[in-house]
Amino acid sequence: MINAAVLGACGRMGSLIIENITSSTNMQLVAAFDVGNIGRDAGEFAHVGNLGIQISDVKDLETVLKKTQTEVLIDFTIAGATIVNAPVAAGCGVNLIIGTTGLTPEQRAVIDEAIRKNKVRAVISPNYSVGVNVFFKIVREAAKYLADYDIEIIEAHHNQKKDAPSGTALRAADVISEVLGGKEYVYGREGIAPRGKEIGIHAVRGGDITGDHSVLFVGNSERIEIRHMAHSRQIFAKGAVRAAEWVCGEEPGIYNMDDVLGL
Numbered sequence: 001m002i003n004a005a006v007l008g009a010c011g012r013m014g015s016l017i018i019e020n021i022t023s024s025t026n027m028q029l030v031a032a033f034d035v036g037n038i039g040r041d042a043g044e045f046a047h048v049g050n051l052g053i054q055i056s057d058v059k060d061l062e063t064v065l066k067k068t069q070t071e072v073l074i075d076f077t078i079a080g081a082t083i084v085n086a087p088v089a090a091g092c093g094v095n096l097i098i099g100t101t102g103l104t105p106e107q108r109a110v111i112d113e114a115i116r117k118n119k120v121r122a123v124i125s126p127n128y129s130v131g132v133n134v135f136f137k138i139v140r141e142a143a144k145y146l147a148d149y150d151i152e153i154i155e156a157h158h159n160q161k162k163d164a165p166s167g168t169a170l171r172a173a174d175v176i177s178e179v180l181g182g183k184e185y186v187y188g189r190e191g192i193a194p195r196g197k198e199i200g201i202h203a204v205r206g207g208d209i210t211g212d213h214s215v216l217f218v219g220n221s222e223r224i225e226i227r228h229m230a231h232s233r234q235i236f237a238k239g240a241v242r243a244a245e246w247v248c249g250e251e252p253g254i255y256n257m258d259d260v261l262g263l
């Protein structure tokens with residue numbers, strides 16, 4: 001049995017991840033962390049009944065990870081929390097699954113360094129859904145043939161999402177940029193600005209949209225639109241638990257969902 005812990009345990013994603021861990025046959029929840037609801041049972045938020053695992057204060061991360069012999073920590077919180085907590089967990093020899101989005105390149109570099117220095121294993125992905133990672137692959141393939149087309153990315157999420165544009169939209173832009181060579185990104189459009197060869201990235205926020213992403217390749221007289229629409233957050237939670245099970249059997253290093261899924 002792999003000993004797993006969840007950071008952001010009371011959140012939309014954290015609670016779903018706990019639900020998925022409880023139905024896993026080779027992983028067990030040994031700890032759950034958040035900034036509030038300390039002392040309440042983690043199962044309460046995951047709607048799976050009493051698990052006998054209380055929400056621990058994230059301030060006690062190091063002590064609790066060591067005491068519970070946690071092997072993998074799944075973190076879906078906010079960038080400001082992940083930048084502090086991921087190095088602490090890595091320092092305890094704990095493997096990491098990082099789902100938090102909105103990390104700056106500088107924050108990402110600090111996290112990568114902590115993972116490498118402590119020789120732990122990590123999967124870091126802005127999107128743990130199988131479908132989205134196949135979507136990235138299709139986008140990469142299309143970009144090879146459509147270099148001259150105007151490229152726009154449009155994403156839509158619920159009104160509680162804190163960061164914009166989404167990590168998935170940025171990853172789609174990076175995938176295209178890797179194929180076509182350093183592309184400039186333009187976020188939203190306002191005022192008078194001629195279109196160049198940049199990638200336009202646009203964010204919509206409203207209601208309870210789980211997560212939609214469209215990549216448009218627009219030429220004269222035609223366009224191709226590649227779209228992924230998430231119907232439920234379960235796709236991310238299932239992918240994160242799958243990544244956690246997978247990474248514990250790998251060599252130390254930093255992996256993404258292409259590695260987990262063998263894409």
Ligand SMILES: NC(=O)c1ccc[n+]([C@@H]2O[C@H](COP(=O)([O-])OP(=O)(O)OC[C@H]3O[C@@H](n4cnc5c(N)ncnc54)[C@H](O)[C@@H]3O)[C@@H](O)[C@H]2O)c1
Nearest residue numbers: 008010011012013058076077081099100101126127128236
């Ligand atoms: N990679 C993916 O597949 C994927 C999918 C969905 C969401 N996300 C990302 O996951 C993150 C969480 O999303 P959500 O919808 O669950 O948000 P949420 O606001 O519902 O949950 C975040 C949780 O983190 C907790 N938290 C905040 N600061 C903390 C800290 N310092 N220490 C510990 N816990 C802390 C909050 O109390 C809350 O319970 C976001 O960055 C989101 O973009 C990633």
